[in-house]
Amino acid sequence: EIVLTQSPGTLSLSPGEVATLSCRASQSVRSNYLAWYQQKPGQAPRLLFYGASNRATGIPDRFSGSGSGTDFSLSISRLEPEDFAVYYCQHYSDLPFTFGGGTKVEIK
């Protein structure tokens, strides 16, 4: 089973700042089958990226995904008020699919 470790656990930032979130896998993620999701309180998660760097439909270009192998990252270039949320990475390379523990991006 691939274990995904996200860091930091919490990121305290102000609107307009840059956010960089990390997701590290315990073994290489085949074909970079790695997705990122955003979840706001009381809502279902929303797909941001698939294949590590492919932006999902409707996702603003201030969001970017990168990485390969075991190290992946999600960046938000200029935080907007609606970006404060919890972010999860997920691999879908082999069963069982697993999620990271999440990074909470909170308003400083």
Add this chain to the structure above:
Amino acid sequence: EVQLVESGGGLVQPGGSLRLSCSASGFTFGVYWIHWVRQAPGEGLVWVSRVNVDGSVTQYVDSVRGRFTISRDNARNTVYLQMDDLRAEDTALYFCVRACGGNCRDAFDIWGQGTLVSVSS
């Protein structure tokens, strides 16, 4: 509108059973794999199970294998999750999700709002 709507959650005693339903609309249901993902209160996301387009392939996370059964009825655009021998650790919000397929493969592009399962005496 493309959507998934879950139902069937509730409070059940340990050892009891529940059947969750996931009703799909707004897309061609029969060409997509459907999964269940759960989230315990205040916790992260856990993949639970998936079913292929015609129901002939079903897969589970180890913690539910032998107790949960996923199935689908393409005529009714519905996926089911039969949950037997429920345990306190199964308490969670259960999301029905669509795997986007194509080059997106098993990333989850459509999520229901979830149905809450509580296992307690």
